[in-house]
Amino acid sequence: MxxxxxxxxxxxxxxAGDPVARLAATRHEFGEHGGVxxxxxxxxxxxxxxxGILPDIFQGRSGxxxxxxxxxRHFNPTVMALxxxxxxxxxxxxAYCTASxxxxxxxxxxxxxxxxxxxxxxxxxxxxxxALLHDFLPRKAAIGTSFVDVADLAAVExxxxxxxxxxxxESIANxxxxxxxxxxxxxxxxRHGCRLVVDNTFAPCIVSxxxxxxxxxxxxxxxxxxxxxxxxxxCVCADGDFIDGMYDLxxxxxxxxxxxxxxxxxxxxxxxxxxxxxxxxEHSRRALAYATRLAELGARVVYPGLASHPDHTLFMRLANxxxxxxxxxxxxxxxxxxxxxxxxxxxxxxxxxxxxxxLGFSETLMSASAASTSSEMDDxxxxxxxxxxxxxxxxxxxxxxxxxxxxxxxxxYRAATA
Ligand code: PLP
Numbered sequence: 001m002x003x004x005x006x007x008x009x010x011x012x013x014x015x016a017g018d019p020v021a022r023l024a025a026t027r028h029e030f031g032e033h034g035g036v037x038x039x040x041x042x043x044x045x046x047x048x049x050x051x052g053i054l055p056d057i058f059q060g061r062s063g064x065x066x067x068x069x070x071x072x073r074h075f076n077p078t079v080m081a082l083x084x085x086x087x088x089x090x091x092x093x094x095a096y097c098t099a100s101x102x103x104x105x106x107x108x109x110x111x112x113x114x115x116x117x118x119x120x121x122x123x124x125x126x127x128x129x130x131a132l133l134h135d136f137l138p139r140k141a142a143i144g145t146s147f148v149d150v151a152d153l154a155a156v157e158x159x160x161x162x163x164x165x166x167x168x169x170e171s172i173a174n175x176x177x178x179x180x181x182x183x184x185x186x187x188x189x190x191r192h193g194c195r196l197v198v199d200n201t202f203a204p205c206i207v208s209x210x211x212x213x214x215x216x217x218x219x220x221x222x223x224x225x226x227x228x229x230x231x232x233x234x235c236v237c238a239d240g241d242f243i244d245g246m247y248d249l250x251x252x253x254x255x256x257x258x259x260x261x262x263x264x265x266x267x268x269x270x271x272x273x274x275x276x277x278x279x280x281x282e283h284s285r286r287a288l289a290y291a292t293r294l295a296e297l298g299a300r301v302v303y304p305g306l307a308s309h310p311d312h313t314l315f316m317r318l319a320n321x322x323x324x325x326x327x328x329x330x331x332x333x334x335x336x337x338x339x340x341x342x343x344x345x346x347x348x349x350x351x352x353x354x355x356x357x358x359l360g361f362s363e364t365l366m367s368a369s370a371a372s373t374s375s376e377m378d379d380x381x382x383x384x385x386x387x388x389x390x391x392x393x394x395x396x397x398x399x400x401x402x403x404x405x406x407x408x409x410x411x412x413y414r415a416a417t418a
Contacts, residue, residue, distance in 0.1 A: 284324020
């Protein structure tokens with residue numbers, strides 16, 4: 001949506017610096033009494049000194065950026081403090097946090113599309129996002145989606161109609177780990193006057209979609225960013241007008257649908273954010289070691305950091321240096337039965353990790369995507385997206401000694417393929 005000059009990726013990246021530097025440059029928020037941590041503002045409503053301020057807030061003449069808070073579903077100071085840090089992480093002007101990643105995604109689509117509008121989306125998405133676009137929004141709001149292979153740029157362009165408002169993809173797709181060519185997709189979006197919305201849940205620190213031309217970046221904070229598998233949360237990172245629009249008291253999608261983040265959750269996530277770059281490096285280091293070992297054993301393993309990955313060169317071009325290629329890899333065991341043996345052996349015999357959905361935890365998490373987080377997709381959509389039923393998605397944790405974990409993984413693979 002912004003002009004071409006503002007989207008020169010090299011210039012933007014140079015000016016924006018590294019995610020760690022951007023995070024460090026956000027003003028440290030002290031607690032109310034000078035504490036080194038944020039205070040948690042628990043109030044759901046806020047007083048004003050003069051009666052005239054309330055109508056000013058409702059008419060949009062005063063707001064939280066001028067220090068006027070109103071009501072917790074609108075803006076909360078603790079949630080805003082976390083939002084500022086997430087905006088810094090993603091190099092956007094502003095951000096706002098939501099009660100879940102799905103709340104962020106649905107809020108962005110509904111803020112961008114009216115009834116009758118259209119979305120072009122990658123055919124490989126987290127199953128919940130796929131179901132939202134494939135089933136829920138067409139039925140409930142007459143917002144249709146054409147799913148395409150976003151690696152096929154000509155197909156993306158062909159799918160766009162005069163009613164297309166959003167081009168939607170994941171930076172690293174769940175679960176295929178295909179990498180989106182963000183600069184090329186951003187150029188298509190700009191040519192057609194639609195927004196490029198990128199779910200960056202799999203790649204915080206690693207990829208900065210805004211610096212490659214994305215207009216809006218969404219996250220499930222539930223995953224790597226919180227990192228402790230104890231909070232469900234999400235965020236939208238974008239320019240100020242877009243964020244303010246989502247919180248417009250009268251028409252904003254987040255304001256009216258109401259998926260507000262609890263300030264206590266905002267505090268928790270904020271305390272974990274400073275360790276995110278360190279954690280991402282270690283998740284990546286482990287995932288690379290596991291994927292390399294499995295590849296040596298002859299496994300059908302997919303990891304963006306391996307030269308065998310179809311988008312390895314693209315990934316290296318997009319990635320911020322120093323954070324590796326992410327904490328996720330997949331291995332196709334060839335059948336659901338073998339996938340089950342692999343995961344059960346690794347959990348129950350080796351204590352290598354857990355059979356559980358989600359990702360970005362200190363412990364390794366394993367799930368068979370077709371039967372779990374992509375189960376919304378029918379057989380045709382799974383085949384189209386390239387998600388075989390024997391595929392196991394692994395989110396590499398960082399507990400335990402790497403050498404021990406590698407030996408466990410090797411025994412698990414041998415047990416499943418004996
Ligand atoms: N985006 C991706 C890539 C995901 O993997 C998920 C959940 O697994 C979501 C969004 C949804 O996030 P949440 O569970 O926080 O609503």
